[in-house]
Amino acid sequence: MGKTLLKNANVVNEGVIEELDLLLEGDYISRISKDISDADATVIDLEGKYILPGIIDDQVHFREPGLTHKGTIASESRAAVAGGITTFMEQPNTNPQTTTITKLEEKHAMAKETSYANYSFLFGGTNDNLEELKRLDKNACSGIKLFLGSSTGNMLVDDELVIESIFSNTEMVISVHCEDETTIRQNLEAYKEKYGEDIPIQYHPLIRSEEACYISSSKAISLAKKTGARLHVFHLSTGKEMDLFKNDIPLEEKKITAEVCIHHLWFSDADYLDKGTLIKWNPAVKTAQDRDILWKALLDDRIDVIATDHAPHLLSEKENPYTSAPSGGPLVQHALPAMLEKYLEGVISLEKIVEKMCHNPAKLFDLDKRGYIKEGYFADLAVVSLNDPWQVSKENIVYKCGWSPFEGNSFKARVTHTFVNGHLAYENGKLSDKRNAKRLTFNR
Structure with missing residues (x-):
């Protein structure tokens, strides 16, 4: 060059x-x-x-293999590059799932041929792949991902003995999606009884509620403290959860770290009226008060990383009734411009944006010569x-x-x-x- x-x-x-x-x-x-x-x-x-250093996004869903009508490694990495994101870490809930070492290497081979941005993948933990996880080399990928709440791909890990075994058997960062499935199912059934399948979208944050998030994240953090695991809690969405995180030690010394996503910093439940299911995410976008507390925690360093949880779906899929409209949306192209808008509004400094979107992901995942x-x-x-x-x-x-x-x-x-x-x-x-x-x- x-x-x-x-x-x-x-x-x-x-x-x-x-x-x-x-x-x-x-x-x-x-x-x-x-x-x-x-x-x-x-x-x-x-x-x-x-x-700025190239943005490092520690949580994306680029949909390949198996869901390539929504996006591919090529298409979404190009969008990422257009948004200043030079490095991504992709999630395991594709089809087939990234839950074996063979499938992990197949994904790396796909990215080698097609990606426009630097890449790694998270290895998915399940209720029955502990032995495979034990064989995983700590330098093979960016980390482990556990869905402690269900999401696209049905990778829910709900066996508490398995979760504790995973926490006890890896040195790698364990990234978790925290929502309590029992609470969500009970809430969903109550709203289905009242509205059927076409539940008004404004009830999404009451179905996937603050309580569901807090129950799950507090359990995960308690278990991490018990086992000494290196825990990273993805896409936090509630103010209540911020009490679980500390800012009294440097990131390098933290065993438990936190991430917030662009949509939870930008939108609130008031936006469902205009945006509808286009802003249906798991965890749900919640109240303006939750958003304000997330910003406070980001700025005082209880939250360590800003990411996107980029998760494209076709517009025709998102326009389905509530119960069949998938959760997730595309964000990698617009994440940095959105954060720069908040800088121009006086909410956050450029230096803090770089810390949370570049330096800290590099530190947290031990990246070599990046960030x-x-x-x-x-x-x-x-x-x-x-x-x-x-x-x-x-x-x-x-x-x-x-x-x-x-x-x-x-x-x-x-x-x-x-x-x-x-x-x-x-x-x-x-x-x-x-x-x-x-x-x-x-x-x-």
């Missing part, structure tokens, strides 16, 4: 914003300084723009303009499913360039056909 020299940009890294030049050579950042000159380099002047802008690190970069308004429309949506919960929304900031291992993969609305993605490696 030769050399690329990025000039005059505001570099956001490790709590500091500084105007610097970056020299990229091959896959790596070779030099960071003021006023770099190199006659052999292609020069890109980024004056007025900001360079920071440092000499010798892979040149994964997102360049953003903070004053270049645009509107989300069908014409500029990259997702295979062709829709977004942000459709019609105007953002003031946009991603202008994305570099994946030094390759300019996206520039001013145009995606490169060339791929330079790599399988993630780890320092474990």
